[in-house]
Amino acid sequence: MKRFTTFYFLLFLVSSISAGEKIKVRYKKTAPGTFAFFADNPNPVTYWLKFEFTKLKNLRSNTKTPLQIVIPPNKKNVRLLTLKAINTSKSVSFRNSYFFDIGNPYSAKHDDSTTYLFPFPHGKKYMVSQGYHGLFTHKGWQAYATDFQLPTGSLITAARAGKVVQVVQHNTRGGNHESFAKYANRILILHNDGTIANYFHLQKNGSLVKQGDEVIAGQKIGYSGNTGYSQGPHLHFHISLPQFSSNPKTVAVLFLDHTKQRVEAKTGSYYYSMHPGKPEFPIDLGKNIKVTDYSSYRKEVFAKPEKVIMRNITKDNTILFFIRNQFSKTCKIKVRFTNLKNTQLEILQKGTLLIPKNTEVFYGLARPKDASKAWSPNYSYSYYLPISKSGSESSLEPGDTSKDGP
Numbered sequence: 001m002k003r004f005t006t007f008y009f010l011l012f013l014v015s016s017i018s019a020g021e022k023i024k025v026r027y028k029k030t031a032p033g034t035f036a037f038f039a040d041n042p043n044p045v046t047y048w049l050k051f052e053f054t055k056l057k058n059l060r061s062n063t064k065t066p067l068q069i070v071i072p073p074n075k076k077n078v079r080l081l082t083l084k085a086i087n088t089s090k091s092v093s094f095r096n097s098y099f100f101d102i103g104n105p106y107s108a109k110h111d112d113s114t115t116y117l118f119p120f121p122h123g124k125k126y127m128v129s130q131g132y133h134g135l136f137t138h139k140g141w142q143a144y145a146t147d148f149q150l151p152t153g154s155l156i157t158a159a160r161a162g163k164v165v166q167v168v169q170h171n172t173r174g175g176n177h178e179s180f181a182k183y184a185n186r187i188l189i190l191h192n193d194g195t196i197a198n199y200f201h202l203q204k205n206g207s208l209v210k211q212g213d214e215v216i217a218g219q220k221i222g223y224s225g226n227t228g229y230s231q232g233p234h235l236h237f238h239i240s241l242p243q244f245s246s247n248p249k250t251v252a253v254l255f256l257d258h259t260k261q262r263v264e265a266k267t268g269s270y271y272y273s274m275h276p277g278k279p280e281f282p283i284d285l286g287k288n289i290k291v292t293d294y295s296s297y298r299k300e301v302f303a304k305p306e307k308v309i310m311r312n313i314t315k316d317n318t319i320l321f322f323i324r325n326q327f328s329k330t331c332k333i334k335v336r337f338t339n340l341k342n343t344q345l346e347i348l349q350k351g352t353l354l355i356p357k358n359t360e361v362f363y364g365l366a367r368p369k370d371a372s373k374a375w376s377p378n379y380s381y382s383y384y385l386p387i388s389k390s391g392s393e394s395s396l397e398p399g400d401t402s403k404d405g406p
Helices: 178-183
Strands: 024-031 034-041 047-057 059-061 067-071 075-085 093-102 125-130 145-148 155-157 162-168 185-190 196-207 220-224 235-241 254-256 270-272 298-300 308-315 318-325 331-338 343-347 353-355 359-368 378-387 393-395
Touching: 034 047, 034 067, 047 059, 047 075, 067 075, 162 196, 185 220, 308 331, 308 378, 318 331, 318 353, 318 378, 353 359
Parallel strands: none
Antiparallel strands: 024 034, 034 075, 047 067, 047 093, 059 075, 125 145, 125 270, 145 235, 155 220, 162 185, 185 196, 196 220, 196 235, 298 359, 308 318, 318 359, 331 353, 331 378, 343 359, 378 393
């Protein structure tokens, strides 16, 4: 009597794309000791499948495994392989595993001449909170991903033309742990070179497109959020190159900046999105500010109580410092900076300053030498009354004059 063991089945899904209809693999016993394997792709987009056996007992495949195959859209009964018993008088058993993802690894090849738009509206400016090879999550297969610091509800636009192949927008959860990764709302867009644009962490119901839509570069496609594996609201963007692997490959890309140059989006830097053919817009970047821009800055102030205030304004990652004398007398002030690691400090006038009565003046600015690294300059200041008739200075109560950096 011939005896056949139970079929054991394992399923592995790639972590990057696991939503939508699953690729279905099944087998059929076509003769004693013979098993035919088939796959179904119920999706309107091409998928690849990697299929292998982890156990074969007294069975031989008619095809070399692991089997790597591309399955066209909406295709059923795709023949994979056949197993036949080596000795029909003995028992047989098998165990298999497979995983799959969107795309065609055989034909996909990134067009490096492509220039991408920043994935937000024309004229908008945002910071890159994590660029390539980031310290938080942009490692390994995600090395060439970019995080843009978009607040929840900010518009997202297509960085490149293509076809929407997946939309997930029902999730509400997010958090700073890998266990939240499966809750990321996202939009995937397939390009004509076979690569796929990934827009992650959208808000619930945050998609303006649906699967099958053709989009053009710069088109509004959704709203940013904080779903999935996320430390805070932002848009995660990367271009993936399909591979027969549990994780795709990300590729480095260049974006079009407001000067119409191709640039890499670097951690800590701010960028304007420029869509060709759209009207020009005013540029206001902190990195472009010079101390000489404020050399003639003077402002009358009449405020109480009488004291000297050193205030700052942050423009992107540049800090502007102003000194305000609210006394009705000229004051002297001396400023000291500490913790200047990775800090570029530019002062309009060094040493002790004389600040006219009821006047605010510009003091200087500070910015990081490397925006991708930590920086936090601290400062303190003291101020004094002018020389009295007796020839001595009168010290004023400085109050709270120590300030931390940004």
